[in-house]
Amino acid sequence: MPRTLTDPGVVALHARNVAFDVSRTPLQWIRGDAFASHIISAINFMLPEGERWFCETFNEALPLIEDADLREAVRGFIGQEAMHAQAHDEVLGDLFRAQGIDTTPMVAIAERIFQQMLGPRNLPTAAARHKHLVARLALIGGIENLTALLGDWVLTAPLEEYDADPAVLDLFRWHGAEEVEHRMVAHDVAEYFGVGYFQRAGALGIAYAGFLLLLGRVAHDLVKQDPDMPDHSYARVWFELVRGGRRGTLPTLRSIGWSAALGLHPRFTPEWIGNTAQAVAYLAKSPAARAAS
Amino acid sequence: MGTTASDPLLHAADLVLRAWTRVGPSEVPATPRAHDAGLDLVVTDRTVVATDQDVVSLQLAAADGGRLPKWRPGAHLDVHLPSGRKRQYSLCGDPTDRSSYRIAVRRIPTGAGGLGGSVEMHDLPLGATLRVSRPRNAFPLAVPGHGSPADRLHFVAGGIGITPILPMLRLADALEVEWTMVYVGRRRDTLPFLDELSSYGDRVVIRTDDTDGLPTAADLLAGVDSGTAVYCCGPVPMIDVLRSGLLDRADVEFHSERFSAPPVVDGKAFTLELENTGEVFEVPADRSPLDVLAEAYPAIPYSCRQGFCGTCKVTVVDGKADHRDGSLTAEERADGCLLPCVSRARGNRLVVRADLY
Numbered sequence: 117m118p119r120t121l122t123d124p125g126v127v128a129l130h131a132r133n134v135a136f137d138v139s140r141t142p143l144q145w146i147r148g149d150a151f152a153s154h155i156i157s158a159i160n161f162m163l164p165e166g167e168r169w170f171c172e173t174f175n176e177a178l179p180l181i182e183d184a185d186l187r188e189a190v191r192g193f194i195g196q197e198a199m200h201a202q203a204h205d206e207v208l209g210d211l212f213r214a215q216g217i218d219t220t221p222m223v224a225i226a227e228r229i230f231q232q233m234l235g236p237r238n239l240p241t242a243a244a245r246h247k248h249l250v251a252r253l254a255l256i257g258g259i260e261n262l263t264a265l266l267g268d269w270v271l272t273a274p275l276e277e278y279d280a281d282p283a284v285l286d287l288f289r290w291h292g293a294e295e296v297e298h299r300m301v302a303h304d305v306a307e308y309f310g311v312g313y314f315q316r317a318g319a320l321g322i323a324y325a326g327f328l329l330l331l332g333r334v335a336h337d338l339v340k341q342d343p344d345m346p347d348h349s350y351a352r353v354w355f356e357l358v359r360g361g362r363r364g365t366l367p368t369l370r371s372i373g374w375s376a377a378l379g380l381h382p383r384f385t386p387e388w389i390g391n392t393a394q395a396v397a398y399l400a401k402s403p404a405a406r407a408a409s
Numbered sequence: 410m411g412t413t414a415s416d417p418l419l420h421a422a423d424l425v426l427r428a429w430t431r432v433g434p435s436e437v438p439a440t441p442r443a444h445d446a447g448l449d450l451v452v453t454d455r456t457v458v459a460t461d462q463d464v465v466s467l468q469l470a471a472a473d474g475g476r477l478p479k480w481r482p483g484a485h486l487d488v489h490l491p492s493g494r495k496r497q498y499s500l501c502g503d504p505t506d507r508s509s510y511r512i513a514v515r516r517i518p519t520g521a522g523g524l525g526g527s528v529e530m531h532d533l534p535l536g537a538t539l540r541v542s543r544p545r546n547a548f549p550l551a552v553p554g555h556g557s558p559a560d561r562l563h564f565v566a567g568g569i570g571i572t573p574i575l576p577m578l579r580l581a582d583a584l585e586v587e588w589t590m591v592y593v594g595r596r597r598d599t600l601p602f603l604d605e606l607s608s609y610g611d612r613v614v615i616r617t618d619d620t621d622g623l624p625t626a627a628d629l630l631a632g633v634d635s636g637t638a639v640y641c642c643g644p645v646p647m648i649d650v651l652r653s654g655l656l657d658r659a660d661v662e663f664h665s666e667r668f669s670a671p672p673v674v675d676g677k678a679f680t681l682e683l684e685n686t687g688e689v690f691e692v693p694a695d696r697s698p699l700d701v702l703a704e705a706y707p708a709i710p711y712s713c714r715q716g717f718c719g720t721c722k723v724t725v726v727d728g729k730a731d732h733r734d735g736s737l738t739a740e741e742r743a744d745g746c747l748l749p750c751v752s753r754a755r756g757n758r759l760v761v762r763a764d765l766y
Contacts (some may be wrong), residue, residue, distance in 0.1 A: 121481075122552045122555035122556070123556075124549035124551060125480070125549070128547040130547065131712055131717070131718045133715065133717040133718075139704070152662075154599075175764070178708045180437055185542075191712050194712045198720050199717070199718055202719070202736070212561065225419065229426075233427070234430075237430075243435035246437075247433050249430065249432045251429050251430040251432065261570055311433065313536070315432070321430075322426075322429060329418060333418055392548075394556040394558055396556070397551040397556060397559065397638065400551070400662035400665075403659060406652070406663060
C-alpha cells in the first residue's frame, strides 16, 4: 500500500480551546535534565510575542488572498497560533513568574524583535509596504520550516524517561502536533505572494540563525536566574544543547541542519518534514486537546 | 526598552531585519495559483440506500469526465445548492476512483427540524449541476501502524454519520488493520448502507433504539481497550457521550468530526454600527455580528467562531455589550474589547471599531 493512501493528506485546520494547569509544575520541569528543561523553556519566552506577530502579519495578508482554500487554511492557522500564544503566555505567569523568575528581560527581547523590528511600519509607498509584508511572510515560512521539525521531534522525544512534567509536556506536544498539522500554510502563503527560491532560502537562513542565537541567549538568561543550576556560563548552555541532542532530551543540531537542507531544496514541500498522521493521532490523545474539543 | 537597546545581538538582528524587509516582490503575482474556488459537478447516479427510502447516495462527476482532486477518508465537500444554501457532505465512495465522488443525504422534512437543504438535495434530478468546494478533511484518519501508535480501530457511527466511516473501514480492511464498529440508529430500516456492510460479518455490531434502547458509552465502546483508536461520527449528543466516557482514557485515541460555529442561543436582533466607516448593519436574532460583518468585509480577521481564539476582537465605542466569550479578561472587557463571533449587544444598538485592513 503506497504511503499516499495511508497519509491523511492536508487537514482542514481548527483552533482547539485548550487549557493547562502548571500550578504544581517545578521550574525545572524536565527533572532529569535541567539544562534541556531551561533550553526548551527559552522557546516558551519567544512564543507569545512571536506567534501574535504571525497572527497580525497573516491578518494583514488575508485581504490579498483570493484563493478560497488558502484563505480557509490561513484562518485556521491564525486561530491555532493565537491559542499557542495564549497558552504559552499563561505559562509565563503561572509557571515562571510563580516560581520567582523575572520574565521581563526575556520578554523584552521578544518584544523588541517582533514588535519594534518586525511590527507595523509607516512606509511611504504601496510598493514598499507590500515588500515589507512579503518579506515578513517569507520569514514566517522560514520559521515554520523549523517549527515543523521541532513539533515532529517533540511528539516522539523520550522526555518521560527524564521525568518531564505531564502538563508542560502536553503543552509542547499539543503545540508541536498543530505545527505539524498546519506546516503547509506558511509555505503556501509565501508561494502565493511570489516569494522565489532565493528569498525563501534567505528567510530560512535568517530564521534558523536567529532562532539558535536567541535560544542560547534566552536560555542563558533563564539559567542565570536559577540558583539551583550547577553552572551559569553561556558556554555551558551550548555544551548542554549539544549533549541534550545526544541524550534525546533536545533535538540534535544535525536534525535541525538537515531540516534546513531540505528547506533549501528547490522543490521543497513541508510535507517532507514530519508526519501528519502522527500529529493527528497525538491530538486525539492529548489530555488538553481532548478536554477542549 | 532600555535594557535591550545596546545589546550587540539585537543590534545585529535589527540591521539584518531592516535590510531584509526591503527586498522582494512589490505586488502579488497575477496568477498565483492554478486552482481556485470550486468545482461544477454533474449528478450522474442516484441510488436509494436505506430501506425507509429516505437516504439517497449521489454520484458526482465533472461534466467532461475529467479527473477530480484527490481526497482521503474523512473528507467532505461543501455543496452550494441552487437555492444558495450551503451544506457539508462527507465523501463515502472510493478515494482511488478519481473520476467521481459519492455522497449520501438523509432527507429531513422541514416539519421534522430540517432546514430544507436535504429535501432540495433529494429533489435533484440526474444531470443536475452542483457547485462544490474541493474536498476538505476535518476528520482525518491516522491509520494504526502508519503514524498512529494504536494497534486497532473502533468506529462508532450514528445513522447518516456512517458516510465518512465507510472509506475508513474499507482502507483499514485493505491494510489488514484490526477494526470493529458499532452502528446505531433509531430503527433498522433507517440505517443506510446495510448491504455494503453485510460482507464484514460480526465486526459490525448494529444497535437500534427501538429494540436495544438508547446506547450508553459502554455499549458504544464495546471491545475498546488500551491501544485502540476510536473514530466517531454522528449526532452531537452521541459524540458527547463518548467524549465523557473516554475522558480518563489517555491510552485511547478519540477522533470526532469537529463542528464550527454553534448556533446562536437566545439572541436578540440589534443594530451594529461600524465607527470606522459609519456603516449600519442589522444583526438578526439567529446570526452573530461577525457573520454580518464578514458578509460585507470577507477578509475581516476571525478564526474559531466560538469565542476563544480572540482573532475577531473589536472595540466597543458605544452601547452595552452582552459578552458570551470564554477568553477576554475583565480588564479587556472594561477596555471595550468584544468578540463578535459569539457576543452581542445588551440593548438594541452597538457601535464598534474593527480592523478592516
